[in-house]
Amino acid sequence: MILAGKRITVGVTGGIAAFKAAELVSTLVKLGAEVHVAMTSSALEFITPLTFEVLTANRVETNLFEKSPEGAVLHIDLAQKADLLVIVPATANIIGKAANGIADDMVSTLILAARCPVLFCPAMNVVMYHNPVVQSNMKRLKELGYPFVEPGEGRLACGTSGKGRLADLDSIIYTMQKLVTPQDLAGLDVLVTAGPTREPLDPVRYLSNRSSGKMGYALAKAAALRGARVTLISGPTALVSPPGVEIIQVQTAEQMFQEVIKRAEKTQIIIKAAAVADYRPLDAKEQKIKKQGQEMNIEFTQNRDILAELGRQKGAHQLLVGFAAETNDLVQNAIGKLKRKNVDLLVANDVTQPGAGFDYDTNIVRIFDQNGELTSLPRLDKQQVAWEILNIVVKMFNPLRGN
Template identity: 50%
Template structure:
């Protein structure tokens, strides 16, 4: 999987609290995403998890002391501050949030924090009453106003026995926020509608007609667009995927439901990327009860579903940009070119199901991008999130041409 953190330097600061042990999981996740992780711990944090554990996971020396006598000509807090591509505090206590808000620099974490110009992500963890204290909330609001990103704590049973908001967010969510902070926000201000997954057309309460789409391509596009700063709405058929973070998801089942959701959203969007595999036909009638086996053969009358992409193409404004997808098993370019032109798309992503590594269920894809001017752009095998970024890059170029 490609990541915005590949080759980036993350300075992870760990402050004192029971949630400090989760920093091990977060460090592992960041390493898997390709980041170099440099860790600073407050003295109190070392009581909850050892520096040695984090040194093994990060493969770098953990810094704990302002006056460490380990020989180096570098001024440690300045060196780490300059090295950081993203600066993270997780878990963050009320104490460090207060220091950050008011410029107090009296330990290794707070002095490095004062010296960095890197994007900052803070994940608070504390007792509910502490988190809800007006002073803490004012400090958080002050830091947010200065551009600091916060990963909201979760609600649940806390270590002290209380129940409420204050648990450290899931390390996966924190890692996502860090990745987003490392991603250029070149789609800031754009509203993007993405469709993904299959549709299901019911025959009876038990059976339905569908396809093999897993939604992976559309979900990758939605996630990458969100990370790049867009306001993303995802209309999704039934899939076994977690909802992308910070994306508005509209869940549907049938093609008619997808049609209605998309057409309602269309006037609000700058871009539409239609990656869903929508059923072309549905049963003319749906039985109220399960159909029983009565004969060797059974016929089901089918009626055509609305052509959502064609309707989008007919209704789109001049300032809207539309990307369609096609899945073929032969005559890929010819059939896809006809779809691009017939449905008034600005670009189209063409896939051949018979190509190794392409199509449904894979984490990879092989695609050819087609454009209105008659040009095409064949792409080699790559991860779907890498293809997602290329699609978004090309959409951005088309959008800018429209002025």
């Protein structure tokens, strides 16, 4: 969604990681971006232009002095029409040229002609990467405002091990998304809760719910992309931690309560997307419960209500967002919860609807504020739902910034 419709120019240089540029280009096209590729003469030794032409359905540019069919100067056209220029792999050579203002091929000339952000994705031998000259060149580019995706560590193509591998695709895509995303949450601390909690019966068994955590993780990722400092407090899930997010893992409702409350006062926006257990067994056994008959009675006690406590503590500088998973009387239950717990915004869904319940990658939500229903969203990917929720959050929070 973020990169859809964006015009992205990919500069491919002469390193063994050039083949990974093909995977990046393929992914960008799948995400809806308009992708153009430029290659250095050294890159042609590792991968052919035909590969990128098939992937992008656009001509690959390699000749600095060639004109476009429309007569435009190619390096100017490619650079100035781009929303983002990404150099992958960024070799020691291209980094050195850029740092010293050298423009003697298509890619190095694009870098100097670009008005858009230029993202460097270094990949090279570990000794080359740590060479003081290369480090000095990278430092200079960073000081000039050029963003980098740090390389990974591991076994390199040359047979050595260390730092120098091209960063993983997810990290590159995330950084690209952030560079084209308005930073309307910059400078703000956002706390998101996600996933279920587990309330132990004994060392073997626990009570939980069907929450996957996908909605909360989508919100955390979206907030980080929009510039926020994000803390994600998560119950047990099978999800990968979103990039750019501090994650705190918890198990029980009480653990989540403690982690949330001790951070709440210094947080401007709190989004309570977790499905927290309302009750826990009064007496969790220290040993495994053995089968003793046909029936077993369990006595429960109520967990502390995190959302209600946040509503009681909420200051003038804070915005509190709650969630309600309902199976009936959605509007009545949602508005009641919003009023009762002093929530600024409440996101409700009917989990009996196809595409809106647990484990789905999509959701169908209705959003309420203190005046009633604010908006109703159709069935959307949860990342899109997160984006729409944050659009409302930003609009509501802006008047609070002065407080």
